[in-house]
Amino acid sequence: MSHWAPCLSTAAKINLLILVVSVAFPWSSLSDRVPEFALTKIEESDRKDDSGKEPLTEDDADPEDLEVFYPTHQWQTIHPGQAVPAGSHVRLNLQTGAREAKLPDSNTENGDTREGKRRKRLGKVDVDSSSFTSQELKKALAKMKESEKAERKAHEEEVRKKFRPIEQLKEEFEKLNVKMETDYEIMVKLISTFNSSVSTLDEKVAALYDLEYYVHQVDNAKDFLSMGGLQLVIKGLNSTEAVLKEHAAFVLGAALSSNPKVQIEAIEGGALQKLLVMLATEQPLAVKKKALFALSSMLRHFPYAQQHFLKLGGLQVLRSLFRQKGMETLHVRVVTLLYDLIMEKALLEAAQDGDQLEEKLRQYGRVRLAPALLEQDWCAVVSHMLPAAEHDTREKVLRALGALLGLCRQRFRDDAALTAALRLLRREYRALAAAERRHGDRRGYFHEMLGSVDSLLRELS
Structure with a gap:
């Protein structure tokens, strides 16, 4: 289907288009832009028509025979044989399989979009898909894979230099531990x-x-x-x-x-x-x-x-x-x-x-055991240890007094020194237990010690 104007030749129309584009978009900005595109793998079978021959591409066609594509700010389908002006955004629609193009957005000419900045940080550039054949794309992808392999190999070599292999470590341990x-x-x-x-x-x-x-x-x-x-x-x-x-x-x-x-x-x-x-x-x-x-x-x-x-x-x-x-x-x-x-x-x-x-x-x-303890007056031996200075010693003596209470009750009641010592401890541990409560510890160590002293005094009263 032909769209040629009756009064202008093909070359004249292309020159006219270039003039219009140059006025609308400064060449300096367009030349700095590399349009976005979507890469897809083009199989050789997809490049051939029903006769088994490859269809004529834009690269093979005579520029005088190409129909001019007029891009807008909306994506439009590029028909076979149409020439796309430089600076246009080109993509491949993966749903329809058709190529589409549009004019670049005004706010993205300088690459200030978030995507543009991200791609710059990652070292990525947009490439016009119409300027590459499938073979060129395959070569580019192959080079990328080779670069990744080289980087991976370099990383592995660096790791090998830092760490010794497990086999070497096993040999060294065997030398150190000749026999378990x-x-x-x-x-x-x-x-x-x-x-x-x-x-x-x-x-x-x-x-x-x-x-x-x-x-x-x-x-x-x-x-x-x-x-x-x-x-x-x-x-x-x-x-x-x-x-x-x-x-x-x-x-x-x-x-x-x-x-x-x-x-x-x-x-x-x-x-x-x-x-x-x-x-x-x-x-x-x-x-x-x-x-x-x-x-x-x-x-x-x-x-x-x-x-x-x-x-x-x-x-x-x-x-x-x-x-x-x-x-x-x-x-x-x-x-x-x-x-x-x-x-x-x-x-x-x-x-x-x-x-x-x-x-x-x-x-x-x-x-x-009990008769021997009573006979040898162990009741007095234990009670005389109570005024010890260390809290740990007092704790053990208080427990022993409680265990001997059934055997030495009368002996303890007759011991005025023991009663006096218990009352002094009760006064001391009341103050210490109150300090514990002020600090939020209502069942602390000194509270338990006070309980042991009070229990003995009740039994001996």
């Missing part, structure tokens, strides 16, 4: 070092120090027993070196903690007698601390050991610590041990019936 030793193997070596006659005193002490760490675990303590380590440690309690006795008692206490099998073997191996001798004789404070720790581990939850402890005069030995100078730090530990033994039996008696409970009650029934 089990706890059992380590304990065998430590026991061998401690028992060796060629080991120095420092080496033996270091071996005991490391053994204490391992025998805290129940299974390791059983292995320690099976490999003969327990007997060696009990034998070490007789050493002439105070530091060896100290660490041997430390290892023994760690192995005894909550481990009935080790407790039985230890008491049958004579550990109880040796610990009581260490506490009764003159020894450094550090040695007696560890001996008391081992004794406490042996007696807790083991009525058989408690029974033998009383028979061997264990309470008298502990009582003697209160008459020795420099042993004040052990007093709280002793009172705490007695409190635990009293409460242990009381809680068991308050428990529900059961087959195992009956046997435990029978065993604890043989432990005559």
Whole structure:
């Protein structure tokens, strides 16, 4: 379909169009614009007509034969053979497959739109799709992919320089850890070092120090027993070196903690007698601390050991610590041990019936702890500790007084010093508890301490 004007040739009309466009739009602004377009992949099959030949394109057509396209500010379809003026916006309508063009918006000539700024930041430019063939576009896309691959490869090389491969790390770890030793193997070596006659005193002490760490675990303590380590440690309690006795008692206490099998073997191996001798004789404070720790581990939850402890005069030995100078730090530990033994039996008696409970009650029934405490006047020993300066010590003494209340009630009532001390503590803890409440803590530590003091005073009134 022809639209040629009868009075003008094709060349004349093109020249006229260029003149009009140059007047309406300055060439400087148009030359700076690179129109927007939508890229799409054009298959070779789409470029051929029914005869199998490629249709004539604008690039192949003679400029004299091209029909001029007159763009407006609305998108219009570009018909085959039409020439689009430079500076027009061209796009491909993906729904219809037709190319469309329009004049550039006046407010976007300088690329001031948000999209234009974004594309500038990203280094993107608009390209006139009519100036590229599908082959040229494919080449451009191929170059983009090659550039991305090169950048990715460069990044991977940079990462390789900073980090070592996992295979190399595995090899280095294997060199550092030539052999992984089990706890059992380590304990065998430590026991061998401690028992060796060629080991120095420092080496033996270091071996005991490391053994204490391992025998805290129940299974390791059983292995320690099976490999003969327990007997060696009990034998070490007789050493002439105070530091060896100290660490041997430390290892023994760690192995005894909550481990009935080790407790039985230890008491049958004579550990109880040796610990009581260490506490009764003159020894450094550090040695007696560890001996008391081992004794406490042996007696807790083991009525058989408690029974033998009383028979061997264990309470008298502990009582003697209160008459020795420099042993004040052990007093709280002793009172705490007695409190635990009293409460242990009381809680068991308050428990529900059961087959195992009956046997435990029978065993604890043989432990005559309360009469021995009353006979040796432990009521006075504990009450005299109340005016201690540290709150932690007072807390433990108050708990022990509460546990002994059923046994020592009359003795406490007759003790004027105890009543006076309790009243002083009540005045002090009232003030401290009030300060706690002012700070928003209505159930704080001093509130609980005040409750313990008030409870004892009510029982003794």
